Amino acid sequence: MLRIVVAEDAVLLREGLVGIVERFGHQVVAAVGDAAALTTAVAHERPDVVLTDVRMPPAFTDEGLRAAVALRAAYPGMPVLVLSQYVQPTYAAELLDSGGGRGVGYLLKHRVGRVEEFMDALVRVANGGAAVDPEVVAQLLGRRRDPLTRLTPREREVLGLIAEGRSNAAIARALVVSEAAVAKHIASILLKLDLPPAADDHRRVLAVLAYLRG
Amino acid sequence: MTPRTAFQAVSESPLGFLASSWPWRSVAYLISGVLLGALTAGVLIGLLLAGALLAVALVGLVAFLAVALSGVAVGRFERWRLRLIDPDPLPDPHRRPERAGRVAWVRTRLREPATWRELGYTVVSLGALWWIDALMLGLVLGIPISLMVTPLFELQDQSNAFFPKILYTVAGLALLPFAAYPVTVWAAARGALARAILAPRDAELGAQLVEVSRSRARLVDAFDVERRRIERDLHDGAQQRLVALSMAIGLARLEVADGSTAAKHLTAAQDEAERAHAELRELIRGVHPQVLTDRGLPASVTDLADRSPVPVRVDVELPRRLPAPVEVTAHFVVSEALTNVARHSGASGATVHARLHVDTLVLEVRDDGAGGADLAGGTGLAGLADRVAAAGGRLLLSSPPGGPTLVRAELPCSG
Numbered sequence: 001m002l003r004i005v006v007a008e009d010a011v012l013l014r015e016g017l018v019g020i021v022e023r024f025g026h027q028v029v030a031a032v033g034d035a036a037a038l039t040t041a042v043a044h045e046r047p048d049v050v051l052t053d054v055r056m057p058p059a060f061t062d063e064g065l066r067a068a069v070a071l072r073a074a075y076p077g078m079p080v081l082v083l084s085q086y087v088q089p090t091y092a093a094e095l096l097d098s099g100g101g102r103g104v105g106y107l108l109k110h111r112v113g114r115v116e117e118f119m120d121a122l123v124r125v126a127n128g129g130a131a132v133d134p135e136v137v138a139q140l141l142g143r144r145r146d147p148l149t150r151l152t153p154r155e156r157e158v159l160g161l162i163a164e165g166r167s168n169a170a171i172a173r174a175l176v177v178s179e180a181a182v183a184k185h186i187a188s189i190l191l192k193l194d195l196p197p198a199a200d201d202h203r204r205v206l207a208v209l210a211y212l213r214g
Numbered sequence: 215m216t217p218r219t220a221f222q223a224v225s226e227s228p229l230g231f232l233a234s235s236w237p238w239r240s241v242a243y244l245i246s247g248v249l250l251g252a253l254t255a256g257v258l259i260g261l262l263l264a265g266a267l268l269a270v271a272l273v274g275l276v277a278f279l280a281v282a283l284s285g286v287a288v289g290r291f292e293r294w295r296l297r298l299i300d301p302d303p304l305p306d307p308h309r310r311p312e313r314a315g316r317v318a319w320v321r322t323r324l325r326e327p328a329t330w331r332e333l334g335y336t337v338v339s340l341g342a343l344w345w346i347d348a349l350m351l352g353l354v355l356g357i358p359i360s361l362m363v364t365p366l367f368e369l370q371d372q373s374n375a376f377f378p379k380i381l382y383t384v385a386g387l388a389l390l391p392f393a394a395y396p397v398t399v400w401a402a403a404r405g406a407l408a409r410a411i412l413a414p415r416d417a418e419l420g421a422q423l424v425e426v427s428r429s430r431a432r433l434v435d436a437f438d439v440e441r442r443r444i445e446r447d448l449h450d451g452a453q454q455r456l457v458a459l460s461m462a463i464g465l466a467r468l469e470v471a472d473g474s475t476a477a478k479h480l481t482a483a484q485d486e487a488e489r490a491h492a493e494l495r496e497l498i499r500g501v502h503p504q505v506l507t508d509r510g511l512p513a514s515v516t517d518l519a520d521r522s523p524v525p526v527r528v529d530v531e532l533p534r535r536l537p538a539p540v541e542v543t544a545h546f547v548v549s550e551a552l553t554n555v556a557r558h559s560g561a562s563g564a565t566v567h568a569r570l571h572v573d574t575l576v577l578e579v580r581d582d583g584a585g586g587a588d589l590a591g592g593t594g595l596a597g598l599a600d601r602v603a604a605a606g607g608r609l610l611l612s613s614p615p616g617g618p619t620l621v622r623a624e625l626p627c628s629g
C-alpha cells in the first residue's frame with residue numbers, strides 16, 4: 001500500500017484520481033487544490049509518492065511542475081508523478097533532470113483512463129523508476145534527429161519503449177517478439193548511440209533519457 | 215472634365231466658365247468673407263476692449279484668452295466656407311482633448327501650433343483679406359451693377375432721351391462677364407491661401423495616423439485575449455470532462471471480465487475518448503500555445519521546432535520576456551513560416567534566429583529550400599504581414615526562385 005498526496009485543482013478530476021488509487025488499495029493521505037497546499041501536505045505527510053497536475057491556481061501556468069521540482073530538491077528521492085494536459089518536452093526535461101531522474105514520471109492526463117497502465121506507472125515511480133508519456137518520448141526523440149537517423153525504425157520503437165520505462169519483457173510483449181530479440185535491439189541501440197551497455201534496466205533508461213535531453 | 219477648383223474653372227472655355235456655378239460661388243465666398251470679417255472685427259474689438267477694461271479684475275484675462283482662441287472658431291468656419299469654391303474638404307488639424315471638460319479643451323488648444331496658425335490667419339484676414347474682398351465686390355461688381363441700375367434713378371429726369379438710359383444698362387450687363395474673372399481669381403487665391411494656412415501639417419495628420427494604427431493594435435490584442443479565454447475555457451471545461459469520462463470508463467472497464475462484449479465496447483469508448491482528447495489538444499495549441507504564456511518565446515519556438523517535420527535549428531536569445539502582444543505575434547510568425555517551410559519549400563533544414571536590437575525584436579526564419587515564396591500568392595504570409603503591421607512592425611521576405619527563403623519580422627517592443 002502506498003501513501004499518496006494528490007494535487008489537482010479541478011474537483012471532478014481530484015475525486016476521480018482519489019477513487020482510482022483507492023480502488024487499487026492505496027491510501028490518499030492528502031488531496032489538495034494548489035501548489036502551496038501541496039508543499040504543506042508533503043511536509044506533513046511525507047508520502048510515498050506525489051501525484052500532481054501542472055497547471056494550478058493562482059496563476060494557472062506551471063505551478064504544479066515548479067512545486068514538484070522544488071519538492072524533489074527539498075526531499076531528495078521524493079517520487080513525483082506529474083500529470084499534464086499537454087505534450088510539453090520542456091516541462092518533461094526539467095522534471096526528469098531533477099533528483100537524478102529517479103522516481104519520476106510525466107504522463108498526459110488522459111492516460112489515467114487506462115487505469116491499469118496508469119497505476120503501473122504510479123507504482124513504478126513510487127519504487128524509484130521512471131514513467132514518461134509515449135507522446136513526450138516521441139517528441140524528445142524528434143528533437144535529436146541526427147544521431148537517431150542511424151537507428152532502424154524497429155530500434156526507434158524499442159528506444160521509445162525503453163524511455164517509457166518498460167522492462168525487456170514488457171517490450172517483448174508489446175512488439176510480439178522474443179526477449180532475446182529485444183536484448184539484441186537494445187545492444188545495437190546503445191552501440192549506435194555510443195552508450196556503454198549497462199546491466200541495470202533503470203540506469204539504461206536514465207542514460208537514454210539523458211542522451212535525449214542533451 | 216468638370217473643374218474641381220475655381221482656378222481650373224477660370225482656365226476653361228469662357229462660355230463654359232460663365233455658364234457654370236463658379237462665378238456665383240466665388241461671389242458667395244467673397245460676400246461671406248466680408249460678413250465674417252465684419253463680424254470677427256466687431257467681436258474681437260469688443261473682447262479686447264472688455265479685456266483691457268476688466269484686466270484689473272482678472273476677469274479680463276478670460277476675454278484675452280477668448281481672443282487668443284478666436285482663431286479656432288474662425289478657422290472652423292473658414293474650412294467649412296472653403297467648400298464653396300474648393301470641394302476637397304480640409305481636415306481639422308486639431309486633436310481631440312485627452313480629457314473631457316472645458317479646461318482640458320483650452321489646455322489642448324493652447325498647446326497646438328494649429329491654434330496659433332488660425333489666430334495668425336484671423337489677424338491677416340482682419341488686417342487685409344476682408345478689405346480686399348470688400349474692394350473686389352465693390353469695384354469689380356459695383357461698377358457694372360451701378361451702371362445697370364442708373365436708369366432706374368434717372369427715370370424722373372425727363373431731359374434725356376430713352377436711348378442713352380438703356381445704353382447704361384447694356385454697358386453694365388456687358389461688363390458683368392468680365393467682372394466674373396477677377397472675382398473668381400481672387401476667390402480662388404484667397405481659398406488657396408486659407409488652405410495653405412489652415413490645412414493640418416504632416417505632424418498633425420501623423421498624430422491621427424498613429425491613433426488609427428493603435429486602434430488596429432488594440433483589435434489584435436483583443437483577439438489574443440479572446441483566444442486565451444477560449445483556451446482557458448476548453449482547458450477547464452471540455453478537456454477536464456473528457457479526462458473524467460475517460461476515468462469513469464477506465465473504472466467501469468475494471469469491473470467487467472476481459473474478453474466480454476462489454477469490455478470490448480468500453481475499450482472502444484476509451485479509444486474514442488482518447489482520440490477526442492488528442493484532437494482537442496491540437497485545437498487548443500492552435501488557439502493559444504500555453505508554453506508561450508508560461509515560458510516565453512524561446513521555449514515556444516523550441517516547441518514549434520520540435521514539431522516541425524523539417525529539422526530546425528533554434529537560435530533565440532533574448533535578455534528578458536517581451537511584451538505579450540510581441541511574443542504572440544512572433545510566435546505565430548515562426549509557426550506560419552515553419553508550416554510553409556514544411557509544406558512548400560522542399561527544404562532539408564531551417565533556422566530560426568531572434569535577437570533584441572535595442573527595442574526591436576528581429577526574427578528571421580531561413581530555409582535552404584526551393585524559394586519562390588510570394589507575399590501576394592500565399593495567403594498565410596499575407597495574413598502574417600497584416601498581423602505584423604498591426605503590431606507596428608514589418609515583415610520582409612526574400613525568396614528568389616531556386617532559394618533560399620528568408621522571412622524577417624521586425625517588431626517594436628517599446629511601450
